[in-house]
Amino acid sequence: xxxxxxxxxxxxxxxxxxxxxxxxxxxxxxxxxxxxxxxxxxxxxxxxxxxxxxxxxxxxxxxxxxxxxxxxxxxxxxxxxxxxxxxxxxxxxxxxxxxxxxxxxxxxxxxxxxxxxxxxxxxxxxxxxxxxxxxxxxxxxxxxxxxxxxxxxxxxxxxxxxxxxxxxxxxxxxxxxxxxxxxxxxxxxxxxxxxxxxxxxxxxxxxxxxxxxxxxxxxxxxxxxxxxxxxxxxxxxxxxxxxxxxxxxxxxxxxxxxxxxxxxxxxxxxxxxxxxxxxxxxxxxxxxxxxxxxxxxxxxxxxxxxxxxxxxxxxxxxxxxxxxxxxxxxxxxxxxxxxxxxxxxxxxxxxxxxxxxxxxxxxxxxxxxxxx
Amino acid sequence: xxxxxxxxxxxxxxxxxxxxxxxxxxxxxxxxxxxxxxxxxxxxxxxxxxxxxxxxxxxxxxxxxxxxxxxxxxxxxxxxxxxxxxxxxxxxxxxxxxxxxxxxxxxxxxxxxxxxxxxxxxxxxxxxxxxxxxxxxxxxxxxxxxxxxxxxxxxxxxxxxxxxxxxxxxxxxxxxxxxxxxxxxxxxxxxxxxxxxxxxxxxxxxxxxxxxxxxxxxxxxxxxxxxxxxxxxxxxxxxxxxxxxxxxxxxxxxxxxxxxxxxxxxxxxxxxxxxxxxxxxxxxxxxxxxxxxxxxxxxxxxxxxxxxxxxxxxxxxxxxxxxxxxxxxxxxxxxxxxxxxxxxxxxxxxxxxxxxxxxxxxxxxxxxxxxxxxxxxxxxxxxxxxxxxxxxxxxxxxxxxxxxxxxxxxxxxxxxxxxxxxxxxxxxxxxxxxxxxxxxxxxxxxxxxxxxxxxxxxxxxxxxxxxxxxxxxxxxxxxxxxxxxxxxxxxxxxxxxxxxxxxxxxxxxx
Numbered sequence: 001x002x003x004x005x006x007x008x009x010x011x012x013x014x015x016x017x018x019x020x021x022x023x024x025x026x027x028x029x030x031x032x033x034x035x036x037x038x039x040x041x042x043x044x045x046x047x048x049x050x051x052x053x054x055x056x057x058x059x060x061x062x063x064x065x066x067x068x069x070x071x072x073x074x075x076x077x078x079x080x081x082x083x084x085x086x087x088x089x090x091x092x093x094x095x096x097x098x099x100x101x102x103x104x105x106x107x108x109x110x111x112x113x114x115x116x117x118x119x120x121x122x123x124x125x126x127x128x129x130x131x132x133x134x135x136x137x138x139x140x141x142x143x144x145x146x147x148x149x150x151x152x153x154x155x156x157x158x159x160x161x162x163x164x165x166x167x168x169x170x171x172x173x174x175x176x177x178x179x180x181x182x183x184x185x186x187x188x189x190x191x192x193x194x195x196x197x198x199x200x201x202x203x204x205x206x207x208x209x210x211x212x213x214x215x216x217x218x219x220x221x222x223x224x225x226x227x228x229x230x231x232x233x234x235x236x237x238x239x240x241x242x243x244x245x246x247x248x249x250x251x252x253x254x255x256x257x258x259x260x261x262x263x264x265x266x267x268x269x270x271x272x273x274x275x276x277x278x279x280x281x282x283x284x285x286x287x288x289x290x291x292x293x294x295x296x297x298x299x300x301x302x303x304x305x306x307x308x309x310x311x312x313x314x315x316x317x318x319x320x321x322x323x324x325x326x327x328x329x330x331x332x333x334x335x336x337x338x339x340x341x342x343x344x345x346x347x348x349x350x351x352x353x354x355x356x357x358x359x360x361x362x363x364x365x366x367x368x369x370x371x372x
Numbered sequence: 373x374x375x376x377x378x379x380x381x382x383x384x385x386x387x388x389x390x391x392x393x394x395x396x397x398x399x400x401x402x403x404x405x406x407x408x409x410x411x412x413x414x415x416x417x418x419x420x421x422x423x424x425x426x427x428x429x430x431x432x433x434x435x436x437x438x439x440x441x442x443x444x445x446x447x448x449x450x451x452x453x454x455x456x457x458x459x460x461x462x463x464x465x466x467x468x469x470x471x472x473x474x475x476x477x478x479x480x481x482x483x484x485x486x487x488x489x490x491x492x493x494x495x496x497x498x499x500x501x502x503x504x505x506x507x508x509x510x511x512x513x514x515x516x517x518x519x520x521x522x523x524x525x526x527x528x529x530x531x532x533x534x535x536x537x538x539x540x541x542x543x544x545x546x547x548x549x550x551x552x553x554x555x556x557x558x559x560x561x562x563x564x565x566x567x568x569x570x571x572x573x574x575x576x577x578x579x580x581x582x583x584x585x586x587x588x589x590x591x592x593x594x595x596x597x598x599x600x601x602x603x604x605x606x607x608x609x610x611x612x613x614x615x616x617x618x619x620x621x622x623x624x625x626x627x628x629x630x631x632x633x634x635x636x637x638x639x640x641x642x643x644x645x646x647x648x649x650x651x652x653x654x655x656x657x658x659x660x661x662x663x664x665x666x667x668x669x670x671x672x673x674x675x676x677x678x679x680x681x682x683x684x685x686x687x688x689x690x691x692x693x694x695x696x697x698x699x700x701x702x703x704x705x706x707x708x709x710x711x712x713x714x715x716x717x718x719x720x721x722x723x724x725x726x727x728x729x730x731x732x733x734x735x736x737x738x739x740x741x742x743x744x745x746x747x748x749x750x751x752x753x754x755x756x757x758x759x760x761x762x763x764x765x766x767x768x769x770x771x772x773x774x775x776x777x778x779x780x781x782x783x784x785x786x787x788x789x790x791x792x793x794x795x796x797x798x799x800x801x802x803x804x805x806x807x808x809x810x811x812x813x814x815x816x817x818x819x820x821x822x823x824x825x826x827x828x829x830x831x832x833x834x835x836x837x838x839x840x841x842x843x844x845x846x847x848x849x850x851x852x853x854x855x856x857x858x859x860x861x862x863x864x865x866x867x868x869x870x871x872x873x874x875x876x877x878x879x880x881x882x
Contacts (some may be wrong), residue, residue: 230740237731240722247679247709247717248731249700358387365385366429369393 016357018303021350026301026315029343033335042331050325054318061329069321071199071206075278077317078215079104082270083295084313085222086263088304090141090155092226093259094239095148099159101292102166103140103264105285107133107271109170112282115192115275116177116185125191130214130272137268138261140166145260149253155260167288174284185282194277211273218266223306225262235259267292297344316340374401375437376534376565377422382431384417391417392428393589399534401436404556404566406580406597408573408609410808411779414589415569419536422567423455424448435534451534454527458539460519464512468505469494472526497528502558516664517548524555535559536567541575545664546836546869553579571609573602585609610809618816621824623844626655629828630676630707630797635685637668637675644683645671647852653797653828658819659857660843661832662868668852669832670712673801676830677709678702679717690796703732708795710786712802712832714779718786721775725766726755728774729789758788763814780811787818797828804838816842836865850874 034044049060057069083100090097114129140162147153179186194209226232237245238255246252270291275282298316302309319340323333377399384392392414399405409415420426422433424442433440435451442448448455462471473490480486494507503521511519520540527535537556541549556566556579568580576583576597583600585592585608592608606614630653637646645668653659663669674680676687678699687695694702703709711717719728730739730751738750755770764784766772774782783803790798800819804812819842823829833839839846840860847857848871855871856863 228746229744230735230746231744233727233734233746237720237723237727241716241720243716244718244720244731246699247677247711249698249703250731251698251700362385362387365388365390366383369383369385369390369429 018350019308021353022301022303022308022312022347025346025349026343028346028349029339032342033339036338037331037335040332046329047326047331047335050322050329050331051318053325054322066204067202068204068206069325071203071208073314073318073321074212075206075208075317076320077314078211078277079270079274079289079291080294080298080316080320081215081310081313082218082266082273083291084298084302084309085218085295085306086137086141086267086270086292087295087299088302088309089222089226089266090259090263091299091304092239093235093255094242095145095256095260095263096156097141097144097159097260097263098156098296099141099144099162099264099292100267100295101288101290102159102163103137103267104271104274104289104292105163105166105170106140107137107268108275108283108285108289109166109173109271110136110268111272111275112174112185112188113177115188116282118192120189120191122191125189126194126210126276129192129276130194130269133268133272133275134265135268137271138265140268141264142257142261144264145257148260149256163288163292167285170285174282177282180282180284183284183286185284187281188276192276193280194273207278209273209277211277214269214273218269219306219310222266222309226306231258267295270295294340297340300347301343375399376401376403376435377567378432378434378437379418379422380432380434382418382421382433383429384414384421384426385429390589392421394431395586395589395591397584397591398594399565399567400582402560402563402565403581404560404568404579406568406570406576406583407586408570408576408583408605409586410571410609411806412588412808413586413609415586416538418586419455419538419567419569422448423453423536449530449532452532453534453536454530454532455536456520456523456527456538456540458542460523462511462519462522464510466511467507468509468511468514468522468525469507471511471522472529476530494525494529497525501528501555501562503528503555515548516543516666517545517551520544520548520552521555524559533563534565534567536569538569539571540568541570541572542834543665545872546865547873549575573605576605577602587611606809614809614813618813618820618841620820620842623658623823624656624826625844626826628652629655629690630830631686631688632676633686633688635672635675635687636683637671637680638683639671639680645852646675648685649849649852649854650685651830651847651854651857653830655796655828656823656826657844658823658829658831658842660839660846661830661849662836662839662846662872663834663849664872665834667849667872669801669849671852672849673709673712673799673832676799677707677711703793703795706794706796708790708793708798708827710783710790710798710800710803714782714786719774719782721773723774724755724771725759725764725774725777725785726751726770728785729755729758729770729792731789732793754792758785758792762788762818764788780807783807783811783815787815791818791822795827797830798822799830799832801832802834803831804833804835836868839868840865848872 037044037047053059054069054073057067058065083104086100086103087097111129111133114132118125118128144155144158147158148155174180174185177185194211196210199208234250234255237250238252242252294316298312299309302312319336323336327333375398379397382392382395395418397418407415421428424445424447433442440451469487469491472494478486478489491507498505503525505518505521540552544552559566570576580597582594583597584594587609632649632651635646635649636644639645651659661669671680675682682695686693689705689707692705694705734740739747752770759766759770762784764781766777774785803815803819819829831843843860845857845859846863846868848855848868850872855876
């Protein structure tokens with residue numbers, strides 16, 4: 001390696017690391033958010049107090065501690081992380097899965113159906129509902145994958161369309177469920193719930209549930225498939241250079257269908273966990289929960305890696321939990337959406353930073369050449 | 373001496389590369405000046421600066437003794453500089469005249485195009501300079517050589533008196549090259565100044581008066597072509613002595629390995645590009661496909677490798693029918709492929725060398741176990757061995773991203789992977805395109821070594837030298853069909869040139 005490379009400055013090393021750029025972008029988002037809060041005449045400190053409370057449970061203003069807030073932050077993070085994986089997994093294979101929302105809705109619907117109608121056997125009941133949710137998510141994603149791979153149907157268009165199909169199909173199905181009104185069904189039997197007595201005990205009755213374990217498992221599975229298996233190798237190859245993958249004998253049609261199916265399974269899992277973990281009754285959706293769409297942003301911030309997407313999901317979960325606390329401190333909760341939006345916009349800086357680095361190295365080279 | 377062009381101390385950098393490092397070029401008025409250098413030596417950058425496509429970081433340019441600032445190609449045109457690009461910039465469904473006047477169409481006072489007047493001027497120009505074209509023909513109907521003449525006429529129509537030719541012979545048959553050389557001499561006789569960018573020494577010896585050599589962005593020297601031999605020019609270009617011919621032992625030919633019978637392949641738009649083509653490759657021989665770019669070579673490769681479906685005919689590998697087999701099946705049966713386009717088909721540039729080395733067999737032992745888990749340690753070990761064996765220069769060993777390698781090292785990585793798979797038959801397309809002389813020699817030797825190991829090799833190249841040097845038998849392709857197959861010693865470059873243009877030679881049987 002050239003000596004110039006070893007003398008690389010701290011800044012350029014930071015800027016060429018994707019992880020560091022993500023952190024930078026998040027900080028920038030918060031910075032601009034802070035300025036906005038100050039501009040509308042509120043005290044930005046209150047915003048950070050709310051965020052701190054949602055992270056640690058400690059209320060700085062009155063010195064009271066309530067661990068429930070930690071539990072809620074973690075619980076909110078679960079669907080963000082899983083929907084982030086849904087986007088990220090497809091992205092690694094070169095696909096743009098905007099259908100996370102629809103896959104999430106279908107997973108939620110099937111989990112509710114099995115939750116209300118399934119066998120009331122402890123342990124088996126919720127497991128069955130969750131597996132059902134993952135399978136339907138996989139089917140929704142898989143259809144898109146097959147359409148894309150075999151008939152070159154743009155996955156962007158088909159997933160957007162299927163989101164609406166999923167929403168209205170979900171309404172039709174849920175309205176048929178026992179005790180259904182226009183917005184909810186009967187309560188789930190105990191055996192269908194994901195609630196975890198231990199989590200409730202240590203987090204002062206938060207909604208944190210077994211879904212958290214499933215999410216942890218999903219992180220490991222995501223990382224393992226991508227980095228350790230030959231399936232992941234084929235998917236990544238297809239994602240980076242579809243033509244070269246094809247020329248090397250990698251069955252790209254299969255790769256694309258499989259990656260969309262696995263992506264759908266992650267979103268379906270998120271739907272199942274929200275249905276049976278965060279609610280005691282089935283919901284008849286009148287609009288989208290937006291976890292699927294936010295998953296796109298989560299994956300972007302997390303740079304499609306297992307750990308990065310998980311951390312980004314926690315960030316989004318924390319912001320969501322902080323919303324109510326902010327309102328209590330006279331900070332408009334919409335500021336969290338603004339910060340999320342800013343982060344996504346600033347993610348585009350990645351390419352700007354790449355341009356900046358190229359410009360800098362060119363300048364340096366120019367100096368070296370002209371100095372001779 | 374009056375100078376038409378003086379470029380003094382030109383420096384141009386791109387991110388990570390110094391393309392021109394204080395380069396000086398002085399071209400006398402009314403001479404043919406060759407600009408010689410390997411790929412990546414900075415010839416095209418220097419000429420793009422002269423033509424205004426790039427701006428230099430530093431340095432001065434004088435045209436006919438006057439300091440000029442060439443901000444964009446329009447300024448260059450006003451200064452009488454014209455460029456004949458390597459890849460023609462023509463509108464295919466326009467006529468010759470329309471193409472020539474494009475951008476400065478003659479109009480009458482009502483703003484209506486007066487194409488008749490333009491045609492007259494074009495006919496007159498083509499007469500003066502001996503550039504035979506039909507002013508009314510559509511560009512898509514005329515030959516490549518004629519298209520090049522249209523490009524030259526374009527510069528003349530714009531009153532250029534300095535004409536830059538960028539690698540003008542890359543797309544021509546040997547006969548067309550001869551014609552071009554005559555045209556260039558004629559242009560000189562009519563008072564034009566010519567700059568000829570090339571890496572072909574023969575052409576320089578044939579027409580150029582003086583020659584400036586660049587190497588790795590630096591100015592090496594300017595010589596009178598009469599005073600130097602091709603060998604000396606090559607040494608200036610490369611920086612060391614070079615071997616032109618490679619030593620080749622006689623082929624030990626065995627049974628047929630790859631047999632292609634009556635193959636027809638269409639391109640993506642459904643146009644038949646390979647017509648009823650038959651060729652056989654035996655164990656231990658290299659069969660070359662000579663031809664001008666665009667005569668079905670790409671589609672032939674796609675058909676054999678499985679990238680495109682075959683419309684009719686059969687492909688047999690060791691007697692097994694692989695006409696409709698999947699690409700993976702073909703690879704497993706022992707078909708190797710060094711693709712024409714290494715960025716598109718050969719490598720995954722975001723993958724490391726070690727990942728690229730197993731691209732075709734990652735899913736099998738020893739790289740994957742029965743549960744589908746990759747053995748990354750084994751991958752890295754084997755890649756390291758290949759890196760050493762094939763002398764691949766990589767900054768971070770097997771972890772280096774393929775995209776950060778130089779072209780020569782990328783090609784070595786592909787060659788290493790394909791040879792490591794020890795296929796029975798190998799498709800080798802344009803194996804040395806864009807590489808420097810050192811890498812070219814190395815890769816050619818490797819291909820020969822594979823032949824001597826008993827592989828059947830089908831080589832496709834647009835470089836006739838390469839075909840003549842490496843192949844045991846030479847098939848010439850024209851418009852998707854084989855015009856003739858001859859043993860290497862039975863045929864001359866001239867005859868192949870005739871066949872490239874489509875005319876058959878008697879007695880060909882291979």
